[in-house]
Structures are given as structure tokens and as C-alpha cells.
Amino acid sequence: MSVIQDGGGTAASTSHRIRSVLAIRPFRRLWGVTYLCSVGDWLSLLALTGLVSRLTQSYQWESFALSLVVLTQLLPGILFAPLGGVLADRFDRRKIMVVCDLLRGGLFISIALVGTAWWLFIANFLVGCCAMLWIPAKDSAVPNLLRRPDQVETANQLGLVMTYGISVISGAGLYSLISGIPGYLHLQNTDIEFRIATIAVMVNGALYVTSAILVAVRIPELSGRIARVKPVKGEREGFFAMLRDGLHFAGRTPLVRGLVIGMIGAFAAAGAVIGTAKLYANSLLGGDSTFGLLFVAVFAGLAVGMAVAPRAARRLTYDRLFGVTIVLAGASLLIVAIAPHLWVALIAVALVGGCAGMAFLTGLTIVGSKVEDAMRGRTVALIQSLLKVVLFVASGAAPLVVSLIQRRTVTVFGHPMQVDATRPVLFGAALIAILLGLIAYRQMDDRRAEPILSDLIAALRGRRRRTGGLLIAVEGERRADTATQARLLADALRAEGREVLLASDPDLDEQRLRNLLSTADLAGVRAHALVAAAVRADVVEREVRPALDEGAVVVMERYVDSPLAHFSAVGSVEPSELEGLVDWATGRLRPDVTVLLDRTPTAPPEKGLVEDHWRVQRLLTEMASADPERYVVVDADGSAEEVAARVRAVVVPLVTRSSARPVVESS
Secondary structure: OOOOOOOOOHHHHHHHHHHHHHOOHHHHHHHHHHHHHHHHHHHHHHHHHHHHHHHHOOHHHHHHHHHHHHHHHHHHHHHHHHHHHHHHHHOOHHHHHHHHHHHHHHHHHHHHHHOOHHHHHHHHHHHHHHHHHHHHHHHHHHHHHOOOHHHHHHHHHHHHHHHHHHHHHHHHHHHHHHHOHHHHHOOOOOOHHHHHHHHHHHHHHHHHHHHHHHHHHHOHHHHOOOOOOOOOOOOOOOHHHHHHHHHHHHHHOHHHHHHHHHHHHHHHHHHHHHHHHHHHHHHOOOOHHHHHHHHHHHHHHHHHHHHHHHHHHOOOOHHHHHHHHHHHHHHHHHHHHHOOOHHHHHHHHHHHHHHHHHHHHHHHHHHHHHOOHHHHHHHHHHHHHHHHHHHHHHHHHHHHHHHHHOOEEEEEOOEEEEEOOHHHHHHHHHHHHHHHHHHHHHHHOOOOOOOHHHHHHHHHOOOOOOOOOEEEEEEEOOHHHHHHHHHHHHHHHHHOOOOEEEEOOHHHOHHHHHHHHOOOOOOOHHHHHHHHHHHHHHHHHHHHHHHHHOOOEEEEEOOOHHHHHHHHHHOOOOHHHHHHHHHHHHOOOOOOEEEEEEOOOOOOOOOOHHHHHHHHHHHHHHHHHHOOOOEEEEEOOOOHHHHHHHHHHHHHHHHHHHHOOOOOOOO
């Protein structure tokens, strides 16, 4: 049996995370639907721009074609995103997505059939309205398709890669393929370009219709909801009441309030960059080529930022990482504002893009993993509204401010210097981003007693967030194996001079369980799971956390994974429900190392008890495969002493390496 070493290659870890998320069939199908719709979005931008030019046959219209198409799709985000959030939280999200996709497909087909410029802009506006209803429904449903909350980040990564990477290339390539038909067939008809533009729009409509069919037929899980632990106090069911409740929820919840404030700062800075980019390129004594290089630099930074965000999140909490990355984006924008040379500007712009990519992915992960299902749609819609409104206002206001300031000559130490108006505008946008990033950080940080500087130093040095001590879980299908190996491992670590707390399986505390059950007759799986969670919560708060705070090594048998696998195998409870219950009971305290004892069954699987044991072992193995950085899988066949030697050979070096590095308190 192979042993998965902790801290294996990052590439291997990323590959495992991606495979574990794509192994979830409903998410994999939704990812394919995201591809179709994103290709449709990018294709529509090119196809409608081309069709406008063919319909108007005017130089003035052609010069405004792209901006008018973008504007008519941007306005619905300002007007209809809140409506989409309420619908996503109140109605069946799958049905909303199906209806919106059918409407989008029909509207694009109607554009091709009607063939007039005025209907093109009206229909495009209506398409944008449908998109603003579709996006909150899709984004708020994604976490419900996953098995564990920690998969939200990987799911968001895959979604962003699909939307802004694969789909962009596919959409542009498809448009080029369709546009090249006359050349391929050597056609020279006078209206051939108009017909080709019409074909591109028809193909666009077909993509959305296909998406609607797939969502309706192949992803019924999108209709699922997470049961609420308790209703939001005073929440009402009417449309406007739900809209007000969503705004009140964002205002009174520090996490969401900080998220909104930080997003405003980030989008304001982004809008200022968009509005001044062309003139800024000229201030660097460059032209279109310089503008193109800046464009490439910011998007390359975005891609890198989204790629490294998961590694950064292992060293800083999401709540801290979000505010810090926005502040760093603002600081990088300050460098952009004063950059004297192109190469300095390119590096600084790439840093802005990288920090923005990390902040954007972190924000989406926070919404998906920490905002309850009943409020998630409205939270997503609020962020979408802010994105559209702030970008629209900032990108429009920045050129206006530049025109008012104009280029000025400033004397420094007797030497006249010409300062382009874009520089103070970018400088002001950077200060706004830094200020709002700091406010967001203060709102969201739940560890104010711990200085951020220590976390940042540890992150820069490549250290993972850790507790003061070290939590080692021993998991396995057989209680006798986990009890024996946990005891022997604790003895081995004590022999190494470590302070060790051996915490037994809370389910074995029969006296406390009898006290809890003395007045109740519990027979169902859910009832027993609740009791086990209650006892586990008490053990964690009373024994485990105090020992970790004092820097001890805690060895605990059957901490989380074995009970999860057991209840999932023998009961009808969904794993996601059990995982939510366990997260609540343990305060999301996860082991630094999990030792999984993998014993080969001694008899073939049969109906009854042996079959349950096989199922439990399979579930435990799947957990280890999904998170290889935290697990070590040890062959549990053989005598107790032989197995203990294998466990020691793997765990003791890990504990030694962990103790050799300074540690940072985890959340």
C-alpha cells in the first residue's frame, strides 16, 4: 500500500483537488453548461458587433458598434441583478436557468430573423436582463452540488478558467471560423457578409437553447437546497421584503459588509484603470502596442493570481486574505501611477492583476462557503450589481476627471516635469482601494487578537497556517485498530520528548452518552449523529483546543472522518449535511495530519455487516484521495507492532519538521 506523504508537490495537490471536484457528476455537467453559455456570451459580443456594422453601413455607427453592444448588456446588471438574487433565493434555481436560457436563445434567433438595428439593441438589452437572472441562480447553486465546503474554491477556479479562458478562445475561434466561410468557399456575393453575421447570431441562439435542454434534463440536482439550521430573524417572503432583507443581511453581517466594501474599492480602481488605460499608454510614450502590452500584463496577472490563491489561502485565512490582497492591489496601483518607464508599469500592472485575481476568487469562495444558502443568491446579485454600477461610474468618471485636470508642468528642485493627468487619477484610485481594503479587512477579520504581521511573514516564507500545537487524527474502519495505533503513536511521540494528549473516540464515552440519552429513546441515524456531534463538540472545546493552545501534540482516534463515513454508509443522511454538522461541532478545526489505516478485508463483501465495512473503508479512501496533502495512508495489515512501525516512520518526521518551524495561530 502506498503512503501519501504530507506536503507533496503542489502540482499533484492541485491535480487531486480538480479531479475530486470534476468527479462530482452534477458539477461536471454544470461546468459543461457554463462552457456553452460563456462561449455564447463571447460569441455574441463579436457577432452582434459585426451585425451592427452590416445593418447600419455607416462609419459613425461602426465606430460605436462595440461600445453600444457592451452598454446594452451592461445596463441590465444595474437594473435587474437584485431581482435575480431574490428569484434565486425564492424559486427553483434550475427552472430559472432553463427559462432564461430559452429566452436568450429565442432573442438571438429573433435578432437574426428581424434583421434591424433597433431590435438588435432592444433584444440585446433583454438578453442582458436574462443573464442577470441566470447568473445568481447558477452561482448560488454551485456549493450545493459539492461534497465539502473546502471544494468551493476549486469549483470557483474551474468556473473562472472556463469563463475567462477556455470560452474566450473558443468563442473567438468559432467566430473566426464562421466569418471565414466566404473565403473557404470562395463566395463573393454582395450580401454574404450580412448573411454570415446572421449565421453567427443564429449559432449563438442555438448554444443557449442547448444549455437549457441540458440543465432541464441532465442536472436535476440544481433544484436542491440546503436545509436551514434556523430562519433569519424577521425574514419575510414578499419580493420587496426579501430584497430589503437581503440588503439588511449584508449591512448587519460583518463578513458580507466587509466583502461589499472591499469589492467597491476593487471595482472602483479597476474602472479608473479601464477609463484611463489608453491615455496612460500614451504617457509612457507608447501607442497601441504599449496599450496591448498593458492589456496582456493585467490579464496574465489575473490568471496567475487566481492560480496561486489556494496556496495563499493555506497560509492566511480567507477573511484576512481578501482585505490584504485589495490593499496590495491598491499599493501596486500606486506604483503604476508613478511608473517612469514601460517595464516598471508592466510589472506593476501585472501585480495589480494578480492581487485582483486573488481577491476576486477569494470573495467568490467566501460567498460560496460562508453565506447560507437562503441568502446566497441575493449576496451574489448584490456583488454583480456593484460590479456593473461601480465599473460603469468609475470608467465613465475617470476620463472626465482627466479632461478637467489635463496635462500639467510641475517644477521639482528647479527642474520642470510634465505630469500627465492620468497619473493623479490613478493615484487617487489607488488610495481609495487601499482605504476600502483596510476597512474591509477590519470588518472581516475575526482574529484581531492575533497580529496580521506574523501571518504575512509566515505566508511570505511559505509556511502554512497552523495551530500552536499539532492535531493528528487516526482514522480507520475498525475501532480496535484506531484505538491501538493512536495509543502506540502517542507513546512513540512521548518517547521523542513531545507533550502529547491522547484523546479517545468521543463515541466510546459510554457514560456521557448514557447521560445524554437517559431521557430519550433515539433510534434514527440523524438523532445518533446529533448526539455524537454534541459529545464531539464538548471534547474539542474541553480537551483538544486547550491542549493545542498550549503547544501540545494531540493524537485523537476517529476524530471526524470515520464517523462521517460510518453514518454515510449505514444511514440515509446526505454527506453534505453530516459535514455541515461536523464543521459546526468542531468549529471547523481540522487535523494537521490524518493517518488512515487501510486494512484489506478478510472476507469478500456480503450483504449485512461486512458490506457496510467495505463501504466505510471505500468512503475513507475517497476522502484521502480528495485531500492528499493532509492524509497519510498506511497499510494496516499485519500485527499491531508492524503497523505501528509504519505509522511512526511516516508521522514522526512530519512532527519533527513541523516543530522545527515557528507557527502561526490558525482560525
